[in-house]
Amino acid sequence: MNGRLDAMDRLISADPDLVALQTEAGSHIGSQLALPQILSIARLSRKLGVPIYRNAIAAGADHDVELWVRASPDGDEIALTLERWIYRPAASPRLNTLVPHEQQIDLGSAPEEWAANEDLSIVSISSGLAEKLGTTPEEAIGKPLTRFLKLEENEDGELPLLVAATSRNEFDGQRARPRRGSEEVLILRGTPVLSQDGRFAGFQGKRSVNPERPRQCRAT
Known part of the structure; x- marks a missing residue:
């Protein structure tokens, strides 16, 4: 599953499943990516100028999606590849799925x-x-x-x-x-x-x- 962000972190192209997640997050294609963990990985890749590959969780309307995200710089844009999609029941409280991955890994139960x-x-x-x-x-x-x-x-x-x-x-x-x-x-x-x-x-x-x-x- 692929997608692409422009220099302003707007989702300018995406496969249907990624578009669906963007829509369920209250946004649409052409607007800034509304999936915080994936956006955080993309921004880190842009900052370092190297591909980044890591786990993320995206919150859907009635379920969560655990997936692996590869973000790769391509000029001013970021190419996204989303792999190994696993659909899970929505976490409670929902706010827990909306914080960036860099914050979630500070939790005591997080793996090293x-x-x-x-x-x-x-x-x-x-x-x-x-x-x-x-x-x-x-x-x-x-x-x-x-x-x-x-x-x-x-x-x-x-x-x-x-x-x-x-x-x-x-x-x-x-x-x-x-x-x-x-x-x-x-x-x-x-x-x-x-x-x-x-x-x-x-x-x-x-x-x-x-x-x-x-x-x-x-x-x-």
């Missing part, structure tokens, strides 16, 4: 998420995870993941994230230590992201629960 491009530079990161790395999402975006994390080898002497980047596969169990901020060992997992033409475009990931922490607490 991150995304990196094909060069392993950060394109999005939740505020909770950024705090553990001693940074903020605004500071981290556009910088190499390894600027904030020191990757550690597994028992086979491999770095799962780099192995996965080479093979274009998902990975789990990548141990990493923040270079500043928290001193705890983080365990990362990620799923490869592909561009529209099928090329590897990076990883969308989360922090896994660290299964080794209980053993580290034992007395020797």
